Amino acid sequence: MHALRTQIAPGRALGRRLLAAAGLGASMVCLPHSAAASTAGLSAYDELVLSHRPVAYWRLSHPSAGTETDRTGNGHKGTFRGVTSTVQLPNRDGAAVFNGSSGSFEVPTAKPFHISTTGRFTVEAWIRPHTLQFPDEEQTGYVYFMGKGTKSNAGGDREWAGRMYSKENDENRPNRISGYAWNLDGGLGAGAYFQQPVKVNEWIHYAVTFDTAEGSYGRVRIYRNGVLAGMDHLAFRPGTADEVIIKPRPGSAPVRVGTRDGKSYFKGAIGKFAIYNRELSGAELRSHYNAMTGSAAPDFDADGVGDLFSTSTGTLTICNGRGGNTFGPPATAGGGWAAYSRPVAGDFNATASVTCSRSRRTATRCTSGTARGRTASPARSSWVPAGSRT
Numbered sequence: 480m481h482a483l484r485t486q487i488a489p490g491r492a493l494g495r496r497l498l499a500a501a502g503l504g505a506s507m508v509c510l511p512h513s514a515a516a517s518t519a520g521l522s523a524y525d526e527l528v529l530s531h532r533p534v535a536y537w538r539l540s541h542p543s544a545g546t547e548t549d550r551t552g553n554g555h556k557g558t559f560r561g562v563t564s565t566v567q568l569p570n571r572d573g574a575a576v577f578n579g580s581s582g583s584f585e586v587p588t589a590k591p592f593h594i595s596t597t598g599r600f601t602v603e604a605w606i607r608p609h610t611l612q613f614p615d616e617e618q619t620g621y622v623y624f625m626g627k628g629t630k631s632n633a634g635g636d637r638e639w640a641g642r643m644y645s646k647e648n649d650e651n652r653p654n655r656i657s658g659y660a661w662n663l664d665g666g667l668g669a670g671a672y673f674q675q676p677v678k679v680n681e682w683i684h685y686a687v688t689f690d691t692a693e694g695s696y697g698r699v700r701i702y703r704n705g706v707l708a709g710m711d712h713l714a715f716r717p718g719t720a721d722e723v724i725i726k727p728r729p730g731s732a733p734v735r736v737g738t739r740d741g742k743s744y745f746k747g748a749i750g751k752f753a754i755y756n757r758e759l760s761g762a763e764l765r766s767h768y769n770a771m772t773g774s775a776a777p778d779f780d781a782d783g784v785g786d787l788f789s790t791s792t793g794t795l796t797i798c799n800g801r802g803g804n805t806f807g808p809p810a811t812a813g814g815g816w817a818a819y820s821r822p823v824a825g826d827f828n829a830t831a832s833v834t835c836s837r838s839r840r841t842a843t844r845c846t847s848g849t850a851r852g853r854t855a856s857p858a859r860s861s862w863v864p865a866g867s868r869t
Contacts, residue, residue: 628661663728696717
């Protein structure tokens, strides 16, 4: 089972089959927060993202306003150019539609937007291509849907970007999606990619992370829908005669969405654009994907199959999914959970934490042992909602 998208009503046949397979009663369901707007016009998804401390976060939900200031309170104001319409994200929030020929969103450069500021960096957004063959592409058949960098060579300001290839291109890379970083003078860059099936009008949760200190060269990771989909060195052909080591440096170019430097344009929708001066974990990114899509079955044992859990009796009980809508037997993880009515995410085998909610508007991070064979109990702690060329 991929996920339980809505609460399973006890009378529904599907709910009965799933719960019977798990060996549990009808209370064995869990919901993320409602996608409906809560405070200050923000949805539950927005509040979750802001709780993970981005340095800038633009919803891109009202391009007709002409400008948007990021929701972190850091005051990074961007301007829409040739973008006025929106479509709905899976949670019914709006996202800006880029026309594939001139539409963009532009934010002046700032210290938090450089990979080199902390050496660890994440860029995240939801993207929805409206074509698989982009009308305004560049070089071997790709477009940049976001990036920072305007020029190459002496005096260059290349830094990072997200790219998508057209279905037909000169390198036989149909609809490859990637994230790259460059030295300021451009030329060959380094990054990670996934080349998986893509559909027109299909939403993709995209994230790319950089760690300049990991390993011998630094590391780049790319995630699709909260799942690690690619990873590579922060170097082009490391250890060979063609080696190009990427040492990110701050440049003066603005951050742009819908394009990087006006040489190609993305045709489709983009929303929920966030920048972090740290590397988000896979668990954090999965929680964003789940919050947007309404997924209600986190993957506690990290086997790629959604699991069910319940706290209805005051005891945390987990049934690990086996695929094909089948589940293993209930496993007790510990007592003392009666006060937490809405557990929303967790990863007991890795981060040893679960995020719970006492109500629609409050949340608590609880610590736990592993899901199987160890005792766990909730504890209150602080949790604040709120190679490629240029």
